[in-house]
Amino acid sequence: MTAVATEPTTKPTVHHPRGRFAERAGLRIGERFASPGRIGALVALVVLAVLWLLPFLWALVTSFKTETDAAATPVSFFPKSGFTTDAYSNVLSQGNIPLWTWNSLLTATAITIITLVVSALAAYGFSRLEFTGRRWLFWGMIASIIIPPQVLIVPLFYEMLTLNLVDTYWAVILPQVVAPAMVFILKKFFDQIPVELEDAARIDGAGRLRVFWSIVLPLSRPILAAVSIIVFIAAWNNFLWPFIATSDSSLMTLPVGLQTVKSAYGLQYAQVMASAVLAAIPLVVVFLFFQRQIIKGFATTGFGGQ
Amino acid sequence: MSTAALSAAAGTRAGSSEIRAGERSAHHRNNRIGWAFVAPFVIVFVMFLIWPLIHGFYLSFTGESITGANGQLIGFANYAEALQDPIMWRSLLNTLWFTVLSTIPLVVVSLALALLVHQGLPGQWLWRLSFFMPFLLASTVAAQIWIWMYNPQLGLVNYLLGAVGVDPVAWLQDPSWAMYAVVVMTTWWTVGFNFLLYLTALQNIPEQQYEASALDGAGRWRQLRSITVPQLGPTTVLIVMLQVLASLKVFDQIYVMTNGGPAGVTRPVVMYIFETGFTGYRFGYASAIAYIFFALIVIISVGQVRLTSRRSA
């Protein structure tokens, strides 16, 4: 695979004559702050950003309407009978959204932790240890990245039937902890940690596991964070497999529950949008808090993200 | 637990004697340690990836149903049926068509967004938030929002188009529009990922190159063509490869928005696997279709790798 980019994150901080303001405003040498090109770019950006935010806004506005206003023609951003939080109180009182959010948190956390432990151990093994079959195993694992999980839904469901795990949390979790791409990413990172750091501890008699735990892992915090973020978001949003693994609505994750379980009260637009907004909130809030880490995480782990 | 505490713990064990063993036993020991490290991964890898892969292949030669009936081997009957099944072909074509239709905007739009944002205009966090946030939505949530956007009578899309004089369209119900509607939604939803990869790549183009060319009197446009675009080459290759693989697996948003309809024009092959196996109860036949699809993915991936390696050679 090709590199996404090869430069370290932090650009060398050379001070240019154009000064900090110009630097922050992205100006090049000899460029005026308000050149026609920049104004054009700004206009384009504003238009595109509005286009991208519009569906969110529309969902939000609808969720604060009464059902009658939501279904009223002509379409309006300002409902006749004003805004109300009825849809939210209805959804929260009769629905399973709190339960599903909990299930999502539970399974995504479990998946993240197990994936991290299993993958980091394996990555270290591949990076540092010599053992029979290592190359063979490693390349087999790399090749398996190509296998789309979608192809495995039938045999995996069959396996869960055999293990009597259908409709349990484990059925949701276990198939999602296999992440060859993450092992690969972690191995690449471990490869770049200088061996000398470990040698000192080894001479002091520390075993491999201890070296791994007390030297390698602490040095790898950034990559571990990145992998956790990717794995967590992917697990939180995964639909197809959790959808197949659970039929019991009390075990469903948020994306699955929203799609599968319906309101007894029929298609109610404001409530559907209120549910969508509620389901979107956790990750959007997390994103607002951890924007830099998340963006870095996705940029770093590139192909693991999809 | 803090790192310092652990290092200290390690320190107390310093000096515990490590007996030098013979070459062979050291080799054995290394083997043991090595395998111990990879063992947890190997277990889940085999149990939840390799075994299903093998078992699915076996199932594709049986008539197995969801209830366990008809589980006997039936040779190539499933494959023979699949090759003559117009719905399978149609769903494969739909998947390929979706891949073509979605990859183009997802690469082009993400590049355009990244180039615009990279201009360094004020409000960087807002731009990133706007374009990346949809990617954080679960597929079903994003799809619900767009079902509502596309509602023929009550949706925002027809309302806005109506304002400029376009007649209402039943986006998700009209066979001639449904696939495009899904592609637009998909672009909105996932473009943020490619956008980030491009943005990162742009930030890593050494500033000195621009400065040098600026001194040579190159304008922005020429810099774009002579520096930016060539420097983004590897990233584009990567993004196209990832996007093609991602688009080939499409299922979620189509399942929610159109359920494959109208008239099957949006049904991707993954949905046909799901329908055959779980709605139609035919595990064996579903496995055969899954393997045909898998073969297609392998061919496309190998083709892509060959294409790119030849170009870079």
Added chain:
Amino acid sequence: MALHHLAPPSAADPPGPGLTRRQMLIGSLAAVGGVAAIGSLAGCTPANASADGVRQLAFWHLLSGGDGINMAGLVDDVNALDHGYEATQTVLAWGAPYYTKLAMASVGGRSPDTAIMHASRVAGYAPGGLLDPWDLDLLAENGVQESDFLERVWAKGGLDGKQYSIALDSHPFIMMYNLDVAEQAGVLGPDGQLAPIDSPDQFLEVARAMQAVTGKHGLSYGYLGDGAQMWRLFYTLYKQHDAEFDLSGETAVVDDDAAVSSLEFIQQLLDGTVCTPSGDYGTAVSEFMSGESGMFFTGVWELPTAKNSGLNVDAQPIPTLFGTPAAYADSHAFTLPHQSSPDEEQRRATYRFVADVLKNSLAWAEAGHIPAFQPVVQSPEYQALLPQAHYAPAAEILNYDPEAWFTGSGSDFQNYFLETVQGVYLDGSDPAEGFDAFIRRVNVQLSKPNPV
């Protein structure tokens, strides 16, 4: 792929304790989640019986809208009887998603205690062991027996001498109309109900008269993306031709002329004036309920919505336009999805629950359905219900789906109809071609082995 950005620290960098606040947040979040995960994963043994011996029953159904509201009320009512159970309903998306999930739960062995199925689907489910048969003695103990049902309705739940489903109702596809609009249009008879209509042309005339009153449409009928809705109207009209639809052989035996005639009539309806060709289910409901049309082709289940709308609504079977009275219908029926180790007390509580629902199904009749439990139908309370009594004759002209393992409400069968025939409804494609494509699709399915 090379790694970038997160360049590992060089050997010179000490592994400092530089935990930022956010990293700690992530860490503690993970820790909390992890601990919780282990706790809940370990403690997931189902506890169905509470301390006071009340059994928690999981009850699945696919009823929403007016039906859902009524079923919710009915479940609350019978729970309040204090008969030793507390049923909790789960509503899944109607149609294929529901039946897919039900089958998956049944093979998984942790299925709900009872689930409502369409009677037309039972034949496709029972043979593969997805359903457990009802114990008729235990039912009788709870005051429910065969003689309490109409013969055809009871028989629909039987297979190979076992009873797999107990019908709650029968629910035909009918026509509602707005009395005020009808009156202004001058189409009411002397009895204050719609004057009899017996030909397609007459129907169109009445619809146009009503359109002139509403200024929008004469008829509301939503079908976009909805094979079930398309099929219900089609099959009603098709059966009014007294035509055969037999799937018991290797290929379908059908009457092409009757099909084309039915589809052509539907095209005439969907001309944009009589009825919009681009309405989905929800649109049609809201159109009729807001008085923008005079008539409404719908299931009986929309009656509560109509009553709540404050409109002056009456209802009747869809007029016999092609000679033979016929109505498409199905029944909601209680089933026992297969469980790998059913608990006997739990099953007893389930029987009590089902019997209680049947006995209290007058409330269900208020939802528009015709109860299957005859003691309820014969009660004076039911006889006094209007407009239920006006469409009750539909119960005598019921037509369930043609029988095959892939037919029934929300089945692939209706999906095939959607895929092959929607063009006929939507943009005037050739009816004969559309129907032919449908039958070809059905024949492909008939040629396959029954997987259950």
